[in-house]
Amino acid sequence: MPVHILCLILLAIGLAGYFLGRRRALQVAGGNAKLLHSLPAYHGWHVALMATVPALLLLALWLIVQPIYLENRVTGHLPPEMAATPADVSLAMSDIRRLAAGLETAVDAGVLTEEEVRDPAADPAALAATLKPLGVALGTTPTPQVLAAAREYRTTAARLSVARAAAVLAVALIGLIAALRMARVDLWARNRVERAVLGLLILASSVAILTTIGIVWSMLSESLRFFQHYPMADFFFGLTWSPNFKGGSELGFLPLLWGTMYITVIALAVAVPLGLYAAIYLAEYADPRLRAWIKPMIEVIAGIPTVVYGLFALITVGPFLRDYFAQPLGLGNSGSSVLNAGIVIGILNVPFISSLADDIINAVPQSLRDGSLGLGATRSETIRKVVLPAALPGIMGAVLMAASRAIGETMIVVMGAGAAAKLSLNPLEAMTTMTVKIVGQLTGDTDFAAPETLVAFALGMTLFAITLALNVLAVWIVRKYREQYE
Amino acid sequence: MNMNDMRSVERIVNSHAAKIAAQNVQVHYGASQAIRDVSIDILDRTVTAFIGPSGCGKSTFLRCLNRMNDTIPTCRIEGLIRLDGEDIYDRRVDPVTLRAKVGMVFQKPNPFPKSIYDNVAYGPRIHGLVQGKAELDEVVEQSLRKAALWNEVKDRLSAPGTGLSGGQQQRLCIARAVATGPEVLLMDEPCSALDPIATAQVEELIDELRANFSVVIVTHSMQQAARVSQKTAFFHLGNLVEYGDTAQIFTTPQDSRTESYITGRIG
Numbered sequence A: 001m002p003v004h005i006l007c008l009i010l011l012a013i014g015l016a017g018y019f020l021g022r023r024r025a026l027q028v029a030g031g032n033a034k035l036l037h038s039l040p041a042y043h044g045w046h047v048a049l050m051a052t053v054p055a056l057l058l059l060a061l062w063l064i065v066q067p068i069y070l071e072n073r074v075t076g077h078l079p080p081e082m083a084a085t086p087a088d089v090s091l092a093m094s095d096i097r098r099l100a101a102g103l104e105t106a107v108d109a110g111v112l113t114e115e116e117v118r119d120p121a122a123d124p125a126a127l128a129a130t131l132k133p134l135g136v137a138l139g140t141t142p143t144p145q146v147l148a149a150a151r152e153y154r155t156t157a158a159r160l161s162v163a164r165a166a167a168v169l170a171v172a173l174i175g176l177i178a179a180l181r182m183a184r185v186d187l188w189a190r191n192r193v194e195r196a197v198l199g200l201l202i203l204a205s206s207v208a209i210l211t212t213i214g215i216v217w218s219m220l221s222e223s224l225r226f227f228q229h230y231p232m233a234d235f236f237f238g239l240t241w242s243p244n245f246k247g248g249s250e251l252g253f254l255p256l257l258w259g260t261m262y263i264t265v266i267a268l269a270v271a272v273p274l275g276l277y278a279a280i281y282l283a284e285y286a287d288p289r290l291r292a293w294i295k296p297m298i299e300v301i302a303g304i305p306t307v308v309y310g311l312f313a314l315i316t317v318g319p320f321l322r323d324y325f326a327q328p329l330g331l332g333n334s335g336s337s338v339l340n341a342g343i344v345i346g347i348l349n350v351p352f353i354s355s356l357a358d359d360i361i362n363a364v365p366q367s368l369r370d371g372s373l374g375l376g377a378t379r380s381e382t383i384r385k386v387v388l389p390a391a392l393p394g395i396m397g398a399v400l401m402a403a404s405r406a407i408g409e410t411m412i413v414v415m416g417a418g419a420a421a422k423l424s425l426n427p428l429e430a431m432t433t434m435t436v437k438i439v440g441q442l443t444g445d446t447d448f449a450a451p452e453t454l455v456a457f458a459l460g461m462t463l464f465a466i467t468l469a470l471n472v473l474a475v476w477i478v479r480k481y482r483e484q485y486e
Numbered sequence B: 001m002n003m004n005d006m007r008s009v010e011r012i013v014n015s016h017a018a019k020i021a022a023q024n025v026q027v028h029y030g031a032s033q034a035i036r037d038v039s040i041d042i043l044d045r046t047v048t049a050f051i052g053p054s055g056c057g058k059s060t061f062l063r064c065l066n067r068m069n070d071t072i073p074t075c076r077i078e079g080l081i082r083l084d085g086e087d088i089y090d091r092r093v094d095p096v097t098l099r100a101k102v103g104m105v106f107q108k109p110n111p112f113p114k115s116i117y118d119n120v121a122y123g124p125r126i127h128g129l130v131q132g133k134a135e136l137d138e139v140v141e142q143s144l145r146k147a148a149l150w151n152e153v154k155d156r157l158s159a160p161g162t163g164l165s166g167g168q169q170q171r172l173c174i175a176r177a178v179a180t181g182p183e184v185l186l187m188d189e190p191c192s193a194l195d196p197i198a199t200a201q202v203e204e205l206i207d208e209l210r211a212n213f214s215v216v217i218v219t220h221s222m223q224q225a226a227r228v229s230q231k232t233a234f235f236h237l238g239n240l241v242e243y244g245d246t247a248q249i250f251t252t253p254q255d256s257r258t259e260s261y262i263t264g265r266i267g
Helices: A003-028 A040-075 A086-109 A114-118 A124-134 A144-182 A189-229 A232-237 A254-285 A288-303 A306-329 A338-363 A366-374 A379-408 A411-417 A434-442 A451-485 B058-064 B095-101 B116-127 B133-146 B166-179 B196-209 B222-228 B246-251 B256-262
Strands: B018-029 B032-043 B047-051 B075-083 B102-105 B184-188 B214-218 B231-236 B239-245
Touching (some): A003 A040, A003 A144, A040 A189, A086 A114, A086 A124, A114 A144, A124 A144, A189 A232, A189 A451, A254 A338, A254 A379, A254 A411, A254 A434, A254 A451, A288 A338, A306 A411, A338 A411, A366 B102, A411 A434, A434 A451, B018 B058, B032 B058, B032 B214, B047 B058, B047 B222, B058 B214, B095 B102, B102 B166, B116 B133, B116 B166, B166 B184, B166 B196, B196 B214, B196 B222, B214 B222
Parallel strands (some): B047 B231, B102 B184, B184 B214
Antiparallel strands (some): B018 B032, B018 B075
8 A cells, every 4th residue: 555545544544533532522521521621622632643643653664664674685586796795786776676666567557467577487678678668767688586586576565565554554543442442531631732742843843953963964974085085184275276077186275265255254344334224224213104115125135036146246246347446457357256246245135134133223122212312312322322232242143144144155156256266365356155166066977986076065064164153153142242231 | 118208298498499490381192182281390409299190191291301202203392391491492402412401210220231330421421521531430439429329339330230130220320310410300200110128219319319409200109209209290181280399289289189199089
């Protein structure tokens, strides 16, 4: 029985359990719901959960264990020369699985009968020819051993599938009956259901954490593989970035770090004053009606995809900087430049900072403003000496988050600053960042054993460490100063 | 509390000169009228209490006296309020300079998220009242002494003002207002967020402040009005019902509404 149908049946059992449980609870209370410790609906939920949760857990476990069991069983049929190394086994297994699935398709389509499939004397070449029109492409004509293994695979899988359905349904029914038998007036169904909900909440939060750990782990293991091929000191302190898939690459990360930092600093130099001043105007001076218009309009900027900003950098800001600054000043004649990408990323971050800072400034209690105004301070003095210092931790957090965004930006850098790694002070020269090189090293025809490809993971890991450090710094700053006015 | 509620009977009003003279003041918030035709003379070096039920307009009227209502866009004020004979709503009067002369202490203690020293030094600094660190130190110490807080905080002037207890915070706010060198101190229910001990301390302080300032205090507590003030004004529904010596208001009120309020029948 396919898994999705099994799940649907479980759902139906759960639904039935809900109504049965509710009715049963009312029954044991003699129709008077007030006698029950928990509302009838909680009894319903209790039965539904008891019926479905253990069954679903069993199903999940089964789905993990079954392939492992199948593989062990089937590889026993393979001749030793086909199962010499783990790589050979995994290759043979993928052939077997494909063939087994092909036979299944053929039977379902009516091209082959069950007997023809089982026939041990069947010619593998003829079988392959029969399967081909059904869209089952086998790399090579299967050997008799593989065919036998595929047959074994198919029959065992079918048997296991029946066993799986039987076991899961049995567990569901046992749970249902046990829960119905538990129904008593003083059953704390509400507390039991709430514990189950708590479990769900814990599960949800652990998924997020486990995913992060998984990401770090996969990046870390690939990075370690990279450092087996390439010396760590050359990566972290090398001044040249020139990957070459034919060998002899120099993979120094400093030019990329320099480009990343240069662009981020320019972006923040644009975004922080503009965003902060806009926020101060909106929060402290703007008429509420005007604010109701301006704030959403600024936030619209945040909704524009970054690739559109990239176009803006490519065809407007870049040529403008080249024609009016770079060429007249003799600082180069490239349309792509650090300044170009930095300015456009800065504009991208203006609504981010202004919106966050506006909320933070609004959160400063009015009583502080009144206190300052009541002492004869002007509005401007009040903002500079009372409101901004009180809002500073939050504003710092917003700025650091904007910095993380600038560091991670890729599209605008490719279109605005180019893809050439360079160590230069000239802001009108093309440079590039770590994210651009990560994409660059992983696109196209790549060999996942070459250091030129694996370097992307080391870059990713370093980037992750940098942004993590920035976020930790932001959290620390916010925490250190948070209690100031509360 | 073991305080003699009627001890104000023995007190004399120090001065008969009007510090603030209000004539026919009307205040509107949008379409609703909060203050109707209030005229009152507030005397120099005297504590004047504004009493009355919630929403009677006493706080609104208090905020007119230093133009704090200017910060509320919908608020409209008519009539004449003079400080030392000068119209404070005159076009030539800068509300900022006025507020330096007419200080304010709020209902909830609102120390700035700065050190105790910087809280008190805030006013002198923005108004350029002092030159040099020594003079500023002197002003801070004197203000904290006047607010009866010096002995409690002299060893931790650099600690944040928000770390003090509620009563200390309110006295810090009073010190902050005093440091600016005001002529009038407006207090909007300064003890409503304080416990009885802190309240007693602040009340004692108000009585001492009378030597230098004209103090106007809004309060919900009639005992407090009786304890600290020499003059009392009773507001009801935006009207100034009765204004006179505190002893007279509390013993022989002229208006039946005043009598009902102080005996607890309306409020």
